[in-house]
Amino acid sequence: MKSDVFKLTIPSKPDYISVARLTSSCISSKLGLSIDEIEDIKVCLSEACTNALERTDEINITFEVTKDQLIITVDDVLLPENDDEKMEEIHFGILIMKSLMDEVNFSEKGVEMIKYLEDGLHEKEKEL
Amino acid sequence: MKSDVFKLTIPSKPDYISVARLTSSCISSKLGLSIDEIEDIKVCLSEACTNALERTDEINITFEVTKDQLIITVDDVLLPENDDEKMEEIHFGILIMKSLMDEVNFSEKGVEMIKYLEDGLHEKEKEL
Amino acid sequence: MALDIKINFDEDNNYWLVKPIGEVDIYTSPELKDKISQAVGDKKADIVIDGKELEYLDSTGLGTLIGILKMIKDNNHKIYIRNLRANIRKLFDITELDKVFVIEE
Amino acid sequence: MALDIKINFDEDNNYWLVKPIGEVDIYTSPELKDKISQAVGDKKADIVIDGKELEYLDSTGLGTLIGILKMIKDNNHKIYIRNLRANIRKLFDITELDKVFVIEE
Ligand SMILES: Nc1ncnc2c1ncn2[C@@H]1O[C@H](COP(=O)(O)OP(=O)(O)O)[C@@H](O)[C@H]1O
Ligand SMILES: Nc1ncnc2c1ncn2[C@@H]1O[C@H](COP(=O)(O)OP(=O)(O)O)[C@@H](O)[C@H]1O
Numbered sequence: 141m142k143s144d145v146f147k148l149t150i151p152s153k154p155d156y157i158s159v160a161r162l163t164s165s166c167i168s169s170k171l172g173l174s175i176d177e178i179e180d181i182k183v184c185l186s187e188a189c190t191n192a193l194e195r196t197d198e199i200n201i202t203f204e205v206t207k208d209q210l211i212i213t214v215d216d217v218l219l220p221e222n223d224d225e226k227m228e229e230i231h232f233g234i235l236i237m238k239s240l241m242d243e244v245n246f247s248e249k250g251v252e253m254i255k256y257l258e259d260g261l262h263e264k265e266k267e268l
Numbered sequence: 269m270k271s272d273v274f275k276l277t278i279p280s281k282p283d284y285i286s287v288a289r290l291t292s293s294c295i296s297s298k299l300g301l302s303i304d305e306i307e308d309i310k311v312c313l314s315e316a317c318t319n320a321l322e323r324t325d326e327i328n329i330t331f332e333v334t335k336d337q338l339i340i341t342v343d344d345v346l347l348p349e350n351d352d353e354k355m356e357e358i359h360f361g362i363l364i365m366k367s368l369m370d371e372v373n374f375s376e377k378g379v380e381m382i383k384y385l386e387d388g389l390h391e392k393e394k395e396l
Numbered sequence: 397m398a399l400d401i402k403i404n405f406d407e408d409n410n411y412w413l414v415k416p417i418g419e420v421d422i423y424t425s426p427e428l429k430d431k432i433s434q435a436v437g438d439k440k441a442d443i444v445i446d447g448k449e450l451e452y453l454d455s456t457g458l459g460t461l462i463g464i465l466k467m468i469k470d471n472n473h474k475i476y477i478r479n480l481r482a483n484i485r486k487l488f489d490i491t492e493l494d495k496v497f498v499i500e501e
Numbered sequence: 502m503a504l505d506i507k508i509n510f511d512e513d514n515n516y517w518l519v520k521p522i523g524e525v526d527i528y529t530s531p532e533l534k535d536k537i538s539q540a541v542g543d544k545k546a547d548i549v550i551d552g553k554e555l556e557y558l559d560s561t562g563l564g565t566l567i568g569i570l571k572m573i574k575d576n577n578h579k580i581y582i583r584n585l586r587a588n589i590r591k592l593f594d595i596t597e598l599d600k601v602f603v604i605e606e
Contacts, residue, residue, distance in 0.1 A: 144279040146287065149275040156529060159274065161557075163287065176587070178589060186527075190527045211537040233560040282423035283423045285421060311483075318421070356462065357456060361454070
């Protein structure tokens, strides 16, 4: 089965991160995820976007839906290196992503966050 | 002033057009448009996506926000040529876009729909 | 769910009362068509669409209603539509379908 | 609006009662910081955050709360947080900020 891919690019402004958040929650609810899981995805996507914000003019997001995974990538998301005080929020953001998603992988390009869909799909099947 | 550009690509499936609709309504509400105007934009974007649906694997949408316009483009949207009965809905869709948007331009690439923002911006300024 | 559809036959007035709750678009309109077709297949009668909880409708919904009208119009039955929100009502004016259906204010 | 903030001084109990209504994110958290800073600038006291109508909060909101705590902790004042939704409460556990603020069940 070919996976479904959504792409979203938003201007890099604090005001617009809520657009990405809302889009993520709409896609997640289409996959039959629970309200809790949708909230988790919303906050993790926001954390990634907030992290990328000052590093780029436009924030590039992809949502890939495979049979059993939702894979969200956000470009220009970095692990903080120096440990000054201003880094505290960034650390919290990364801690939140790592705690709430099933897999989080950082690369040169940005971050990849994976949520397993098994439960969600079961729920959707039950409904049908 | 540089314009703000949002890009959204969705898989070409009927189920996902509501994702585009919701994203359009979120962007429109950020611009201070009225509820009526937001509803108009939602339906016009849906009409464009529905039109493109059978012609492509992925539907490409852009939202460009300038000082006084919201310019929405959707690729692969065509004016119907032959007039068989199945074309009725497509004609309705185009009639709706042309009636509810301030400008609608068809090209080889797709459709460009423009909503003037003057009133909306005034409203937002009043609020501040 | 994006669309929920309630259909009941009003014995007193002899019509099908249809309440679409939610959004009628290209994804949900086939279901609307199926359910109403089944109803009028069982019993040909007028149809009253109550739009009170209809939050969204576009050209695919309009096309669906036309398709349904074709199934019942040979028997001189009509489709009455009431309680439409202003934004949806407007679409019937734009497409001049306010002359094909009986839109009740 | 994405965020509305109600701040009142509770004379009986001697604390600032803060009710954020809506979403606290990178766009809205500066406003939250400004409003609370202004309040504790006028009068240093404990702060009680009522999270009943707080729909969303992320790391920027957590950072904001820490910044505010720093303004009042020299006087041994604390930040009490109550009525948090489970999804937001979870973020305090993840970041171990449940040990920095007084989270009331
Ligand atoms: N057989 C019918 N077919 C279609 N519409 C009808 C029919 N009978 C009544 N109506 C329409 O329904 C509306 C109200 O009729 P009715 O259902 O009897 O009253 P109410 O719903 O207010 O109790 C009227 O405006 C009328 O146009
Ligand atoms: N000065 C204070 N500073 C911070 N929190 C307080 C203070 N006084 C009371 N509280 C907290 O507020 C909660 C309820 O206190 P109070 O406002 O008096 O009752 P209620 O809001 O139920 O009428 C308690 O759980 C307590 O921890």
